[in-house]
Amino acid sequence: MLESIALGMLLEKDLTGYDIKKFIENGIGVFYKASFGSLYPALKRLTEKGYLTTRDKPQGSRKKIFYHITEEGRNQFFHWLSSPMDIFEGTNTHLAKVYFFDHLEAEIRSQQLLEYEINNRNYLKKLRELEKGFTELDNKECFYYKLSTLYYGICITEETIRWCRHIRMQKPLTDLLERER
Amino acid sequence: MLESIALGMLLEKDLTGYDIKKFIENGIGVFYKASFGSLYPALKRLTEKGYLTTRDKPQGSRKKIFYHITEEGRNQFFHWLSSPMDIFEGTNTHLAKVYFFDHLEAEIRSQQLLEYEINNRNYLKKLRELEKGFTELDNKECFYYKLSTLYYGICITEETIRWCRHIRMQKPLTDLLERER
DNA sequence: ATGACCATGTAATTGGTTACATGATTTA
DNA sequence: TAAATCATGTAACCAATTACATGGTCAT
Numbered sequence: 001m002l003e004s005i006a007l008g009m010l011l012e013k014d015l016t017g018y019d020i021k022k023f024i025e026n027g028i029g030v031f032y033k034a035s036f037g038s039l040y041p042a043l044k045r046l047t048e049k050g051y052l053t054t055r056d057k058p059q060g061s062r063k064k065i066f067y068h069i070t071e072e073g074r075n076q077f078f079h080w081l082s083s084p085m086d087i088f089e090g091t092n093t094h095l096a097k098v099y100f101f102d103h104l105e106a107e108i109r110s111q112q113l114l115e116y117e118i119n120n121r122n123y124l125k126k127l128r129e130l131e132k133g134f135t136e137l138d139n140k141e142c143f144y145y146k147l148s149t150l151y152y153g154i155c156i157t158e159e160t161i162r163w164c165r166h167i168r169m170q171k172p173l174t175d176l177l178e179r180e181r
Numbered sequence: 182m183l184e185s186i187a188l189g190m191l192l193e194k195d196l197t198g199y200d201i202k203k204f205i206e207n208g209i210g211v212f213y214k215a216s217f218g219s220l221y222p223a224l225k226r227l228t229e230k231g232y233l234t235t236r237d238k239p240q241g242s243r244k245k246i247f248y249h250i251t252e253e254g255r256n257q258f259f260h261w262l263s264s265p266m267d268i269f270e271g272t273n274t275h276l277a278k279v280y281f282f283d284h285l286e287a288e289i290r291s292q293q294l295l296e297y298e299i300n301n302r303n304y305l306k307k308l309r310e311l312e313k314g315f316t317e318l319d320n321k322e323c324f325y326y327k328l329s330t331l332y333y334g335i336c337i338t339e340e341t342i343r344w345c346r347h348i349r350m351q352k353p354l355t356d357l358l359e360r361e362r
Numbered sequence: 363a364t365g366a367c368c369a370t371g372t373a374a375t376t377g378g379t380t381a382c383a384t385g386a387t388t389t390a
Numbered sequence: 391t392a393a394a395t396c397a398t399g400t401a402a403c404c405a406a407t408t409a410c411a412t413g414g415t416c417a418t
Contacts, residue, residue, distance in 0.1 A: 001274060002405080008281045018369050028280050031273045038406050040371060062414045063369060081282075082289050085275050085297040087304045087338075092212045093182060094266050095333060099209050100189045101262075101326035108263050109326075116266040123268045135355070145282035145290075148348045151357050152276060152341075157268075159340045160333075167329045174316070176332050183377080199397050219378050221399060243386045244398060 002034055002042045007051060007077040010069040014055070017043055017065065027146070030127065030153050043067055051076050098167075110168055117164040124157045183215055183223045188232060188258040191250040195236070198224055198246065208327070211308065211334050224248055232257050279348075291349060298345040305338045 009015060009023045017040055024034050046052045051073030055066045069077070094116065101109050127150060134140070134147055166176050190196060190204045198221055205215050227233045232254030236247045250258070275297065282290050308331060315321070315328055347357050 001272070001277070005277055008284075011281075011284060016369075017371095028277055031276045033272065035407060036370075037372085037408070042405090044371095059368095060414075065370080077281075078285070081278060081285055082293070085278060085293055085300070087297075087300045091182070091214065095212045095330045096182070096186055096209055097262060097266060098326055098333075099330050100192075100258075101329075102324050103189075103192060104259070104262050112263070112266055116268075119266070119268045140354075143283050144351065144354070145279055145348070147354055148282075148344075149276045149280050151354045152279075152344050155340050155344055155357060156337060159336050163329075163333050163336055167326070170325065173321075173325070173328055173332045176336060197397075198399095216379065217398075218380070218400085223377090225399095240396095241386070243396075245396090246398080 002038055003046055003051075004077060004080040005032065005034070006039065006042055006046065006067075007069060007073050008081075010052070010067055011074070011077070014066040014068045016067070020067070028149065030130075030150065046073065049076075113164055113168045117161055117168065120157055120161050120164065124154065124161065127154050127157060183219055184227055184232075185258060185261040186213065186215070187220065187223055187227065187248075188250060188254055189262075191233070191248055192255070192258070195247040195249045197248070201248070209330065211311075211331065227254065230257075294345055294349045298342055298349065301338055301342050301345065305335065305342065308335050308338060 005024060005028070006020055009020050009027070015023065017036070020043075021034060021036065021039055024032065043052065047054055047067070049072075051070055052067045053070055055068060057064050057066055097112075101112075104112075130150055131154065134150070140147065162179075163176065167173075186205060186209070187201055190201050190208070196204065198217070201224075202215060202217065202220055205213065224233065228235055228248070230253075232251055233248045234251055236249060238245050238247055278293075282293075285293075311331055312335065315331070321328065343360075344357065348354075
């Protein structure tokens with residue numbers, strides 16, 4: 001996963017490990033996190049496999065290693081990019097918790113759900129600010145899909161908030177599916 | 182995570198490791214998977230920590246170990262259950278892929294997205310069937326929250342399908358947020 | 363000169379996975 | 391009697407995390 005993402009970040013220009021981390025944070029940080037502890041070894045592996053080459057460009061006495069994607073690296077990346085997309089299979093800690101909420105005291109339960117709703121509202125605010133920054137640009141066609149992931153985040157977060165409010169108030173579950181709003 | 186879930190499954194009655202796996206599959210299998218390779222060691226750890234006790238009840242010559250949750254186990258579980266819920270921090274492979282779709286040939290891209298939409302539709306069908314099975318029961322109040330996770334799955338999957346169709350047709354992204362439908 | 367940021371890396375640990383190994387019981 | 395399911399477990403592996411370790415550069 002991280003290997004593919006690192007390759008993707010190097011498609012357009014050579015970057016250092018530190019840069020790649022930044023690109024990941026700013027680009028897909030909303031739904032993907034990488035730590036140096038996993039990134040640097042990943043870059044090493046990619047280099048060993050021949051998907052990347054390195055160029056040392058120390059600046060003053062500061063170490064700096066630029067990574068460059070090779071032709072095989074590109075192929076590998078596009079192979080990953082073209083591989084089938086199954087439905088989301090990840091695990092969701094929060095849902096696992098809610099599953100057991102019938103056993104929890106009503107007070108703690110509603111406090112938990114309220115907190116969750118608030119966290120999601122704050123998150124949504126953050127996403128909306130990111131969106132605002134983008135809508136002001138004019139060459140949006142060039143990164144329609146990049147932007148689409150941000151919109152996915154917004155839609156899903158809004159839906160999560162709706163769900164949260166609904167079950168916090170213990171409204172009938174079937175009502176959740178009839179949305180006019 | 183798995184340790185907490187295993188404790189939760191043992192709240193009501195003693196179960197074997199095999200049973201717990203079944204309970205996980207039927208209960209939260211929709212958003213959480215566990216393998217024997219992680220479950221059995223987890224049960225061992227929980228026993229070592231004093232959260233579980235074991236009772237061997239071989240049936241015929243078939244080995245069978247029932248796990249029983251202790252008072253400390255219960256405390257531990259409720260501690261987890263009451264711990265704060267941050268927003269979803271997990272990583273989503275699919276979004277990571279879509280992020281790079283601007284680089285992909287239009288044909289493969291739309292094929293990928295269509296496939297993803299179809300997978301989600303099938304998944305939604307499955308969830309709706311599960312839901313049907315539950316709505317026929319009468320004591321729904323007893324597991325409102327258990328059921329709520331299923332409804333969350335349905336809502337999010339519907340939203341994912343809506344998003345998918347929208348970006349497949351390359352409609353303006355801002356339209357995604359104005360929903361009358 | 364202090365703190366924020368740039369920059370690379372390792373070590374210990376976590377929390378899983380898949381594949382393997384074994385064998386009993388039930389059902390078609 | 392064969393296949394499916396019940397039942398427990400280990401070993402090799404994987405992909406990540408957190409914490410640690412080191413040191414340079416830039417702005418205040």
